[in-house]
Amino acid sequence: MTAILTRPNWTTDLELEIFDKLLDQHAPHLPKKRLEEPRPPKTAEERENFYHYRVAGAAHDLFIVQVCAKIIDSFADPELQLFLSRQIGDDGAHAQNTRLRAQAISGQDPIEDIQKQVQKHWDYMGDLPIRNWQGFLAFELHYELHIVALLLINSRTSKINDPDSAKYAAQRILPDEAVHRLGVVDWWQRKFDQASPTEKEDLIVQVLEADEEGQSRRNPYLWDHWLLSQKGIGIEIDELPILYDAWRREVLAYFLDIPVSQLPKLISVSD
Numbered sequence: 001m002t003a004i005l006t007r008p009n010w011t012t013d014l015e016l017e018i019f020d021k022l023l024d025q026h027a028p029h030l031p032k033k034r035l036e037e038p039r040p041p042k043t044a045e046e047r048e049n050f051y052h053y054r055v056a057g058a059a060h061d062l063f064i065v066q067v068c069a070k071i072i073d074s075f076a077d078p079e080l081q082l083f084l085s086r087q088i089g090d091d092g093a094h095a096q097n098t099r100l101r102a103q104a105i106s107g108q109d110p111i112e113d114i115q116k117q118v119q120k121h122w123d124y125m126g127d128l129p130i131r132n133w134q135g136f137l138a139f140e141l142h143y144e145l146h147i148v149a150l151l152l153i154n155s156r157t158s159k160i161n162d163p164d165s166a167k168y169a170a171q172r173i174l175p176d177e178a179v180h181r182l183g184v185v186d187w188w189q190r191k192f193d194q195a196s197p198t199e200k201e202d203l204i205v206q207v208l209e210a211d212e213e214g215q216s217r218r219n220p221y222l223w224d225h226w227l228l229s230q231k232g233i234g235i236e237i238d239e240l241p242i243l244y245d246a247w248r249r250e251v252l253a254y255f256l257d258i259p260v261s262q263l264p265k266l267i268s269v270s271d
């Protein structure tokens with residue numbers, strides 16, 4: 001029997017199509033592209049808030065590096081190892097660039113502040129990212145895919161940015177992150193597509209359970225982070241929690257190859 005592929009490939013175009021559909025449903029007044037260019041932080045207070053926002057960004061990337069470096073040896077899957085080695089290299093480079101930009105703006109090396117924030121990720125995520133493949137997949141989903149709703153909102157509505165950071169993000173971070181998301185999709189699909197229908201049902205339950213644990217672990221962080229984004233780059237979007245939840249459902253429905261409406265009720269970022 002010839003297998004019929006029903007799922008479209010995961011691409012950045014598909015991401016935009018899904019996200020813009022969610023905007024139409026939940027926040028039609030939000031722009032589909034950037035209307036106004038951001039400006040650099042001006043006052044001491046703005047620079048301070050922007051610094052904390054950048055430290056959080058570097059910590060997100062450095063946490064990914066630390067998790068992937070710990071776990072890479074536990075998978076006997078050379079394809080996955082090659083992907084993870086790229087992810088480690090890229091996210092390490094992103095963290096380093098962000099560190100240097102934060103240093104240029106504040107006049108101090110933020111490495112200790114960054115590592116303090118990385119430790120907070122370890123504290124709230126616990127051993128989930130390195131517990132087993134299910135936990136690691138949930139980690140990748142949360143740190144690479146579920147955050148896309150916020151990234152897209154930022155890219156369209158942020159009011160403050162540093163021009164050098166914006167240039168690096170456009171040239172390096174955006175294309176790298178698209179590769180990371182594809183790498184996660186690819187690893188998962190190699191596993192899922194060869195499973196039998198009964199095995200698939202089992203996998204779906206396991207992935208949802210790990211992803212839900214990730215969500216409840218991340219909820220307090222996400223609210224803190226959104227407050228930081230509001231202060232640091234001027235993002236003020238009331239619909240952010242709704243868009244976050246709806247986007248996460250779309251990602252999970254795609255991964256598990258079931259319609260969004262057939263997903264069970266999931267933990268909300270607002271729970």
Ligand SMILES: [Fe+2]
Pocket residue numbers: 061090091094173177
């Ligand atoms: Fe990154």
Ligand SMILES: [Fe+2]
Pocket residue numbers: 064087091144176177180
């Ligand atoms: Fe990444």
